[in-house]
Amino acid sequence: MKNLREKLFALISLLIIFSFLIYLPYAYLKGVRTDAEKLGNNRLYTSFKGQSFEKINTKINHLEIDLQNMILNRFPFYDETVSLINRSELAADKKLLYRFSNYIPVKSDNGIFYYDNIAQNRYYRLLSSNEKELKNSMHKASNYYNNYYKAAREAVPNVKMAVFAVPMTWRSGASFYPYDDFSIFSDFSSSLDPEIKSGILNIKDENTFNRYFFKTDHHWNIYGAYSGYLEICKLLNIKKPVEVKSFSRLPNVKFRGSMSRTLLSESYFDNFDMANFDLPSYNIKVNGAANPQGFTHKQEYLNGTFPDSIYENHYGNFYHADVALIEYDFGNLSGKGNLLLIADSLSNCIEPQIASHYNKTFVIDQRMYGKENPNWLKSFLKKHKIDQILILSTTNGIYNNYPGNIGLEEK
Secondary structure, three states, X not given: OHHHHHHHHHHHHHHHHHHHHHHHHHHHHHHHHHHHHHHHHHHHHHXXXXXXXXXXXXXXXXXXXXXXXXXXXXXXXXXXXXXXXXXXHHHHHHHHHHHHOOOEEEEEEOOEEEEEEOOOOEEEEEEOOOHHHHHHHHHHHHHHHHHHHHXXXXXXXXXXXXXXXXXXXXXXXXXXXXXXXXXXXXXXXXHOOOOOEEEEOOOOOHHHHHHHEOOOOOOEOHHHHHHHHHHHHHHOOOOOOOOEEEEEEOOOOOEOOHHHHHHOOOOOOEOOEEEEEOOOOOEEEEOOEEOOOOOOOHHHHHHOOOOOOOOOOHHHHHOOOOOOEEEEEOOOOOOOOEEEEEEOHHHHHOHHHHHOOOOEEEEEEOOOOOOOOOOXXXXXXXXXXXXXXXXXXXXXXXXXXXXXXXXXXXX
């Protein structure tokens, strides 16, 4: 009888402790949410105080282990109970934590936070900057671009300039996003010289965002890129954009992009769609060399002979590798002029379409070009008789990465 009472007491004690351990992460995060709801757009970022979910979860796990060592090993069924807790932990996190929020922070890396949304089977990422920091960067950037345009006009008096940004969220705002990308870009645009045209990709809601961007990679997909191309055409007063003949899906391509690689996660993958265009014939040079080998593997994908490791960079392989300078030559037609496109890998998938509206287009990747001569802008514009400058990047790239690195050092 005594043995039965001890077992019953142990069982009740274990149920209470087990319930407490399962409830602990939920109670902790529920408290965070209560505070976060008072903070408006700074919700999860401010409340988590810059910590990734991994760090918070580690603290909770340490507390669980301390409780196990302090209490559970005094009762029978210790091994079975610990095994049950371990098997249940992931399921409990999924059920309880995702009830708290659809966007769970899973990693922070070099100033970028990564969020997991199991409802959409996708990842999101955001900057660690708060709104004040980003506005400071934005104002410095607008001053830089005004000086940049002034320097460009000194070299080529009639040159035109435009800036096009790709936001990291949607217009109505994500609950986990610490600032309003569109409002800050609006302030940025109003701070520019009135002759500098500016635009931002119109992502009106989360559904549009999910349609325009890969689930596992930080780049836009072909649907977002083509929408961006159409908006760029309006910005540059191009009357007849190149029309898409059709969209098609590359068979057997499972794309686990940059976010999957960063998180070492195979949970999600993207299908890889492409657009078919009718473009005039053109010549291309890469870093001054014609007919570059290995620049793109597009034909291999069309033939079904593409490389296919788990984290293969299908975006870079299919469109082209990142290089310092690409020259597209569509001929010498009257009235078309020459374009300087300063961009990063976002432009890879729409460069030929943009270039088709000009005689020559020079695409410069600011991460690689001009290291020996950081003040290359004026001489480049003169040498290549540039009529139009287009600067293309994410909002983060426009504010933080480009100033001082696109042919004119910051003063």
